[in-house]
Amino acid sequence: MSIVDLTVHELVEKLEKKELTITEINKAYAERIKEKEPEVGAFISDLSEDALEEAKKIEEKVSNGEIKNENHLAGIPIAIKDNMCVKGTRTTCASKMLENFVAPYDATVIEKLKAENLTFLGKVNMDEFAMGASTEYSALQKTKNPWNLNCVPGGSSGGSAAVVASKMAPWALGSDTGGSIRQPASFCGIVGLKPTYGLVSRYGLVAFASSLDQIGPMTRDVRDNAMLLNLIVGHDEHDSTSIKTEKKDYTKALVNDVKGLKIGLPKEYFGEGINEEVKASIDKVIEKYKELGAEVEECSLDIAEYALATYYIIACAEASSNLGRFDGIRYGYRTKNFKTLKDIYRNSRTEGFGDEVKRRIILGTYVLSSGYYDAYYKKAQQVRTLVRQEFNKAFEKYDLILTPTSPTTAFEIGTKSNNPLEMYLADICTVSINIAGVPAISVPCGTSSKGLPIGFQLIGKHFDEETIYRAAYTYEQNTDFKGLEG
Amino acid sequence: MAREDYEVVIGLEVHAELSTKSKIFCSCSTEFGGDPNTHCCPICMAMPGTLPVLNEKVVEYAVKAGLATNCEISRNSKNDRKNYFYPDLPKAYQISQYDMPLCENGYVEIETENGPKKIRLLRIHIEEDAGKLNHDPYRGGSLVDLNRAGVPLIETVSMPDISSSAEAEAYLRKLKSIFEYIEVSDCKMQEGSLRADVNVSIRKKGETKLGTRTEMKNMNSFKSIVRAIEYEINRQVEVLDNGGVVSQESLRWDDALGKTFSMRDKEDAQDYRYFPDPDLVAIRLSDEYIEEIRRNLPELPESRRKRYIEEFKLPEYDAKMITASKYLSNMFEKAVEICNNPKSVSNWIMSDIARILNEKELEPSEIPFTAEELGELVVLIDKGTISSAIAKKVLDELFVNPKSPQKIVEEKGWVQISDEGAIKEVVLKVLENNQQSVADYKAGKDKALGFLVGQAMKETKGKANPQMLNKMFLDELKK
Incomplete structure (x- = not known):
């Protein structure tokens, strides 16, 4: 077994026992990236050499006591979806618009990871501005599913899922607006959690849809997931929508026992459109x-x-x-082709945004326009309230709700990218969770006949990530899903 | 038809920059000036990923403004995004309030030639200011300065209750004075911290339907507001009289040319696509919070005016003028504490100080000397150390080189001559040299006395005690 096959909690154990060093871990990942990245194509910015340098410094500071390292996480590497600002590095959102944008500050989650002295292996690919379900809408590069290089890794956090599955990173951060952590986790056979809205600060996450976006952990197993969630939660004075909650240790919820737990199976999520193999697996x-x-x-x-x-x-x-702020004035892409101010706006945005982003900007502009606002936006907000109420009602009866994460396994590259509606349907099992603001996890539960992973989704009550973890952990302990080998 | 056949309807939207230390959604300084783009951070520059957090002081100041203008304060309010593109607006939306403003249904009272009049307020809401575009003198084009981006504003929207340019001025002065009193804004118009959009329409007298209005944007001086309104009324009368229709549009007032110009651009027919800002939470205010602010509200100009009339026996007009500016009013009160002569302090403020401010085009807050120095000046007069003629010279000096009036008088040798012998000497000399005037006086021309006193003042460079001089001339002339 090589270093990159280990989960983070296994790495931590070996670090504690001094069977491994921080430098060895980071070196192993730098080498793994050199080997695997050419076929997977997940990194927009490969920072693994910097991470290795940083790891050496951290190792020295740990040994001379300069770093306390109470959680034994110093020097553990991580990959970050390229829509979170890391000071001094490019934060592209996989868009031509921000291709050369260097963030002048750290996102709150990054500050928290830096406080634990994690090292940063790089910034990874995604659908442009997190809009998509296959990472094919990245304007910068194509990322492939490590399980089958002809298939998509899912999206929008496809890069994060692909690096964790292909062992180019032990774990990663993704963001989830309508399924962008859970669906790629399911497609790549890893564990991905979308926390309750408000649990993790959004400061420094380039906004797609502010009332739905959440950052979350993408990991090899449930324990790593709880450990990474521990690091990133907490109220942030820079984010008014982040909630004050008492500090929890989510690994305490990892109990191998689901006796008496009430799980609901909403029939609407098991009907038409669900692939038979997925259904059988669930x-x-x-x-x-x-x-x-x-x-x-x-x-x-x-x-x-x-x-x-x-x-x-x-x-x-x-x-x-x-996305109005991407106007070619202060930062980001500016057209060379302009005479007037309007030319700058029009041409910078026309040339800088991809089709899917433009499609959504046009749709969004339309539903907010006077005369249409009431029929679309206002109505949608009313339905949102109803969705939330219905989830709350279901949770009066059940501790958890179980559904497939995605109606299908990973599809082949190019099969849906020209059909937006079909691509939108890939989110059918996951979007209602963001609408309700509740937490949900995707856990791998098998592979299809073609050898592609399948995931199931557990949905919990607001701020009850613990019950989700408990059930996910119990399932994991009592089954034998194997991650991608080799 | 003549202008008198039309009724004028005016409404004002007044933007006041709040004098909080930090901006509305980040901790950057709100200080005016500073090198371009030095009072900003990733948040007010709208860097990707940044989020706004509402400065609670802004809510407090807006509630203060609402209470001081008799508004109802909303217990439940929110922030909305107003979307539009402009280089001075870094997020491409302004965070403002759309359908749930913090304050509603207030009024302020103004004085008009027909007596007091209530101008109703539709609402006061909070929002952020935009940055500024500066012309690039070297390469042409514009440069963006975001120091002002995110400075908090309150926008006060009046009902169309104003019927003339004079009322518009009185209303704006009143609002300015209230905001200064409760210390929510410094209202420095030349720095743009108080500016108004002026809506003007006219209709035939007796007509109940409002005419089509035009809006003049970003006016920041009383003079230009009055001129612009007058110009716009005449323009609209002319349009209607010639059988035309007034079109609803935004106008730009050119102060140098004394004209309004259309800002119309068809592509700018704006749909701001307001919607609640999902980055901010609802603003919920408790009754206790509002009551606490109400209890701590400072004394307002209305109440000071009444107090000046009752306590200090000032004429109504003087009391109104002094209390119109909090700065002047504070100066008045402090000076009175020192000299205990309210009438005299008021006279100095109302006449000479007002005249000099006018000449030098200064705001009261720019008076270079202190209230203590003004009080001391009055004390010097009351003690007979200087004459009021000398006092005027001291005041001029205070505007140029402010220091203790006692010191000025000593340094300049302006102490009043009250020595009987010295005065007698001058009187005799003047009588000697002005035989004709003496003859005139004796022939019944009382005016000649004034001339003689004047001559004696000239002789003493204004330092002679005028009462003594008068008395001594009369005594001598009777002989």
């Missing part, structure tokens, strides 16, 4: 939970069918406003 998960003593029963979330439409109205409306 059925096995259900059987496993029953076997382990959970009470599992069918339920209904019938507002769900409106969630996708609601999501695209709200997300696009917010995006149309959030």
